[in-house]
Amino acid sequence: MQAIRSRFTFLFRSTKGLVLVAIAAIALVTAIFGMLSGPMVEWGVKDVVVRLLDLDLVPAEREGRIIMLYHAIAMAVVAIAVYLITAVVPMKPHEQATINATVTAGYILSMICGLAFAYLGHEWIFHGLWLFGLSLVFFAGILLAAALWPWRRDYQIKDTAYAHWGRIDLERAAFFTMAVATLGSAMFGAVTGSYWGNGHETFLAEDLIREPHKTNLEYSIIGHLHIMLTLIAVAVALIVGRRFDFKGPLHKISMPIMIIGTIVITIGAWTVVPIPPIAHMIIYFGSVPVLLAALFMVIFGFRKLIQEGLAKSGGRGFGASLKALVHDPLRFGMLWQMVFMNFTVSFIGIFVAVKLDEIFRVWPARDERLILTGHWHVLSGIVATIILFYYADMVGLKGKVRQWFGWLVIVGSDVAFASVTIFEVKRLFVSEADQQPVVNWTMALADIGLIVVLVMLAGLMVWRLVDLFKRDGQWRTELRHDPHVGIAQGDAPESLAAAQELSK
Amino acid sequence: MKRIGLIFVLIVASGLLAACGGKATAEPPIIDTGVDPESWAVVPAGEFLEGQHEHPTLVDYDYEIMVTDVTNAQYARYLNEALAAGAVKLVAEDQQIVGYYPGDEFRGAKHEERIDEGDWLHIDLNEKGLRLSFDGTTFTPLPGYENHPMVEVTWFGARAYCEYYGGRLPSEVEWEKAARGTDNRPFPWGDAIERNNANFYSSHDLYQKITDSRGGTTPVGFYNGKTYDGYKTLDSPSPYGLYDMGGNVWQWTGNVYEEQHYRYMRGGSKMEYEQWLRVWARNNAHPKYFGPSVGFRCARDIATTE
Structure with a gap:
């Protein structure tokens, strides 16, 4: 029982554990629902998943399902941001604990119930619980804003x-x-x-x-x-x-x-x-x-x-x-992805805005739509990789594993995002009649790049899962050194010092 | 670690080779589907459920609509007749067919462009995706593409064809009713889509291997339940017996809306995933746009035929 309790404490109270759970949840949702579109349809994988999970994919409800899926993933990303903010911005331990607990309940509830409502037939109780989950995340946001109040005397600049x-x-x-x-x-x-x-x-x-x-x-x-x-x-x-x-x-x-x-x-x-x-x-x-x-x-x-x-x-x-x-590819990656974002998102967005009527509104709406959906998916993907680098750095990947993980995620994601960007704007340099080779190689590179990133993510998750079964695994070390769990338990003066150091 | 790196490079290289390799067949298989492109279907007056959210909409008149898209053979015949009759003009220096359009009222809305009275492009003879040949006097469909849908035609060119034969481009509502019938089906043939219901991105049909500038379309009426060279199709007509109302090529519709110059297309195409074949899915472009995945079919009033 103690073994379960200590692992539960790690996963649902320590910052690293909470972030791990949220990343794992996103990875799981991405892995399952990513099999319902794109090349997975052509390869017949979608049919297998639909049968296995008994999914109810009414064609007229596709847009609604996608909206629910976006919200499910977004709430987990918001939760990760909240965990990291409560870890790096000084606040009272009870504030951190309350905010984290609320946002965790909120995102898990909204993720599970939202997806159940969208994909497993419309049980309206799930819709209600989805809304309740979103409300909890919102309430956690109010608590966070209150905790971040800049005029608090305790947290004036030193x-x-x-x-x-x-x-x-x-x-x-x-x-x-x-x-x-x-x-x-x-x-x-x-x-x-x-x-x-x-x-x-x-x-x-x-x-x-x-x-x-x-x-x-x-x-x-x-x-x-x-x-x-x-x-x-x-x-x-x-x-x-x-x-x-x-x-x-x-x-x-x-x-x-x-x-x-x-x-x-x-x-x-x-x-x-x-x-x-x-x-x-x-x-x-x-x-x-x-x-x-x-x-x-x-x-x-x-x-x-x-x-x-x-x-x-x-x-x-x-x-x-x-x-x-x-x-150090992990720390370099966090910053590089922000630079790379400009090439695949900002500059593209500005170019489209400037040349909208002259170029892009001459194309069919479907081609213009590709740029819009492509560039914001790329932005989301870049944010995701930054979080991934942050987490991998936070848990202390070392040596060759750090190098390989970091570089493969940088190269894989950037190749994928660059390919998607070329695919988006292909009409600038190839006619529709001649586009097939460009479509083929950009999609192939995008798929390969994404597969590399997903394999790295899967590797990280498997390592953490296996680690959880070890009595004195990495998880125990992380729990021991989590400053905020330590403070909340009131038993770790060293942790308090660490927290203060974190808080400048 | 070096070995892992080598494996990684090999995987990437083989993936790229798989994507880019393989020479596309230039000649399309010649298949007679048995569906007559000259046939028309009657759509009776009455209410139907319009759009994704199923708004009851009344079409208070009967009309006819072509059972298939207009084919290359039909369009070539039209060009020969229309050129001879002076209904369209050949601009020799640009190698373009143009025709008169009376213009749209310009209201100056944001992003709206002027569509003035005058000659507008119908087809560009230089376009690589065009499946017609022209010897200076006569248009002929390219061998193997006679019964494939006419593509690379602007909205002006599609409209001119229909009007030349006393018809019109169907309005969006007419098109959608003809595709959906009176129930709430998402696809012209029913509630779900299989890969052999229509020519779309995942259909894996005989023509998908032809990736040159002209390839990729299937002959009109291809998805009629027959088996062609081992590829079994599902019979996929709309409730009124229309073929290719989902997939193969987008179809121009006739509406001219206020405060915008765009013309709308319906039906999805060979280049789209399944969601774009839903009966309410829309695409649009400037009326002078033409492409290898855009064709059309005509509608006409019943009275015209009597």
């Missing part, structure tokens, strides 16, 4: 190397701003969702791209999904910044503009409903400071990696610096 305004810690304020913006943006979607069946019909935003007139409910959903993904990206960027102990002059520029950018983008997304013609302009204005803040963080992180690498190797010059930069 080290002036970090961005501050008076005694206010601006990084904490950036986390707080993101949390409040996320809550408002979640409501933005929830209010619209409450009209479901009463004026609101299920749709995918990408299917409305060329509709000259959209309803307010449709605009709300479009705003909601865009801002939610953006705010998850902001949260992950802030978390990674903490990992690198981002500070100094660049930190002092980044944090204020990150706050301003987050507020402006959020307002832009919300104003899609009342004033759609200028909403995009507001979003553009907000995006610039957010991207700049992330850029400054990447510069800081790259410089830090180079310094660390050179200190180890003792080398000098450009070659040695480059080698030092990439000496």
